[in-house]
Structure formats: structure tokens, C-alpha cells
Amino acid sequence: xxxxxxxxxxxxxxxxxxxxxxxxxxxxxxxxxxxxxxxxxxxxxxxxxxxxxxxxxxxxxxxxxxxxxxxxxxxxxxxxxxxxxxxxxxxxxxxxxxxxxxxxxxxxxxxxxxxxxxxxxxxxxxxxxxxxxxxxxxxxxxxxxxxxxxxxxxxxxxxxxxxxxxxxxxxxxxxxxxxxxxxxxxxxxxxxxxxxxxxxxxxxxxxxxxxxxxxxxxxxxxxxxxxxx
Numbered sequence: 001x002x003x004x005x006x007x008x009x010x011x012x013x014x015x016x017x018x019x020x021x022x023x024x025x026x027x028x029x030x031x032x033x034x035x036x037x038x039x040x041x042x043x044x045x046x047x048x049x050x051x052x053x054x055x056x057x058x059x060x061x062x063x064x065x066x067x068x069x070x071x072x073x074x075x076x077x078x079x080x081x082x083x084x085x086x087x088x089x090x091x092x093x094x095x096x097x098x099x100x101x102x103x104x105x106x107x108x109x110x111x112x113x114x115x116x117x118x119x120x121x122x123x124x125x126x127x128x129x130x131x132x133x134x135x136x137x138x139x140x141x142x143x144x145x146x147x148x149x150x151x152x153x154x155x156x157x158x159x160x161x162x163x164x165x166x167x168x169x170x171x172x173x174x175x176x177x178x179x180x181x182x183x184x185x186x187x188x189x190x191x192x193x194x195x196x197x198x199x200x201x202x203x204x205x206x207x208x209x210x211x212x213x214x215x216x217x218x219x220x221x222x223x224x225x226x227x228x229x
Contacts, residue, residue, distance in 0.1 A: 006224055008217035009198050013228040016178040016196075018170050019111050020163065023122035023129050023147070025182030026200050026222070027104045030124060033097020037063040039090045044068060046086050050079060065090075066123065070153045077151070084151035091128035095135060101202070103222030105138065110226050112141040119144040119166040121179065123156040144169045158188040163195060182206060184213035 013019065024030040031039065040063050044055065047068070052075060059071045065087055072083035111118050118141060120129055126147040133139040146166040148156060155161050167174050179190040182200040187210060190197035199210030199218040210218050219225065 005217045005219060009219050009225060010228050012178050012196050012198060012217060013225060016116070016176060018117040018119065018167070018172045018177040020119045020121045020166055020177055020179045020190075020195075021104075021108070022179070022181035022183070022186050022200075023120050023124050023132075025202055026101060026180050027108075027120065028098040028100045028132060030091065030098050030128065031094050032099040034090065034094035036065055039065045039087065039094070040068055042090060043072075043083050043086055046083050047072060047075070047079065050082065052079070066153070066156075069151070073151065073153050080151035080153075084148075088125040088127055088148075091125050092131050095128055095131045098132060100136070101222060103226060105136065106226045107222050108138060108141040110228075117143045117170045117172065119146060119170060121146045121162050121166050123148055123162075125149070157183075158185040158192070160189045160192040163189050164193055167193070167195075182210075184209050187213040187215050 021027055043065055044060070047055065059067065062068065069080065069083050069087055073080040108118060120142050122129060124147055126145055126149050129145050129147050133142060144166055146162045146169070163179060167177055174193040174195040178196050178198060179186060180198045180200055181187065182202055187197045187199060191214060196216045199206070199215030200222070201207040201210055201218050201220050207218055
């Protein structure tokens with residue numbers, strides 16, 4: 001993170017009344033111990049059990065479970081429901097081996113101590129996020145969780161629905177909040193409701209992508225933000 005981005009990120013947080021965090025990336029690496037490609041394979045098995053054997057090449061080889069969910073929704077409501085249920089179960093199973101992001105728990109604690117609201121907004125399932133918060137005894141630090149509760153992938157980011165749900169619950173205008181996420185869809189969703197967005201570039205190629213998406217600031221470590229009041 002260059003000095004300009006660090007200063008901008010700190011200024012955004014200093015002015016914000018609420019911090020919204022993406023989950024997979026900014027809080028933890030959900031699939032660090034239960035690899036996403038394994039989950040994708042198991043979701044393809046769900047489709048095969050339902051008679052869908054001849055998948056398009058891109059779906060047969062994709063390693064992102066969310067892409068399997070999106071394809072299942074194209075096939076039909078039943079397929080989407082079965083795949084989403086299995087996906088949620090695998091996410092919850094993955095939580096016990098999920099690797100916390102360095103500085104994430106400290107940032108959550110410091111923000112909570114400042115008296116300002118904190119929400120987790122994620123395409124991951126609500127059950128998996130709540131399981132993580134309980135596993136690390138962090139539930140008291142999060143005022144709200146806005147996450148996947150439906151098999152409909154159209155409700156997920158970059159659709160701003162989950163972010164809008166969070167700000168409505170927190171009773172704060174989107175312009176008084178900041179979203180911290182690690183993907184271009186996070187930036188797109190935040191900007192769709194005029195919310196400032198900080199990009200978390202936790203991998204070398206992400207800084208370019210997040211810059212291209214128009215992130216208001218980009219950081220590479222959460223630790224530098226812990227002291228912001």
C-alpha cells in the first residue's frame with residue numbers, strides 16, 4: 001500500500017460511522033483448509049446426481065463454487081436449491097480450518113471499541129459467517145451479518161442488495177459507511193449505492209484489478225488500519 005492510499009484509507013475510516021467488511025478475504029480465507037476446487041467438484045456431483053452429466057466445458061472445469069451455483073440456477077430452481085444447500089454445508093465445514101486474515105480480528109475489535117457499527121457483508125452463507133464468529137468468539141463485535149440466505153445468485157454482489165440491507169439495518173446512509181472488500185464485485189456493489197470502497201489487495205494481481213474497478217483506496221495489510229479512530 002503506497003503512502004497516498006494508506007492516507008486515503010485512514011481518512012475514509014476516520015470519517016465513517018459504520019464499517020462493512022467482506023468475509024472471505026478481509027476477515028479470513030474460508031477455503032484455506034478445504035480448497036474451493038474440492039467444493040466445486042462436490043457441487044458438480046450434486047448436479048450429476050440430478051441427471052446433469054454433460055456440463056459445458058467451462059462449468060466442468062471451473063474451480064469457483066459460485067460459478068457452479070450460478071449455472072445451477074440456470075438449470076432450474078430445484079437444482080439451485082440443492083447446490084446452494086450443499087455449498088452452505090461445505091462452507092460451514094470449511095470454517096474450522098479457515099485461516100484468519102492477519103489484523104482482521106484486531107481491526108474488528110478496535111472498530112467495536114470506537115463505538116461505531118460494524119457489519120459483515122458477503123456472498124458466503126450466513127450460517128458459515130456466524131459459525132466463524134462463534135468459533136473465534138467474535139459475535140459481539142459484529143452488529144449485523146448480511147450474507148447469502150437464498151439459492152438465487154442474482155441477489156449476490158455485484159448486486160448491491162446485501163449492502164443495502166446492511167445499511168438499512170444499521171440506519172446509516174451509504175455515504176456515511178465504508179466497505180472493505182477484496183474483489184472488483186465488492187467495489188462495484190459499494191459504488192452502486194454511493195458507498196466509498198477500500199480494496200484489499202491480498203494477492204499481487206488484485207491491486208491492478210481493484211484500481212481498474214475504481215477503488216477509493218487500496219491496502220495490502222489490515223494492520224495499518226487498526227489504530228484508526
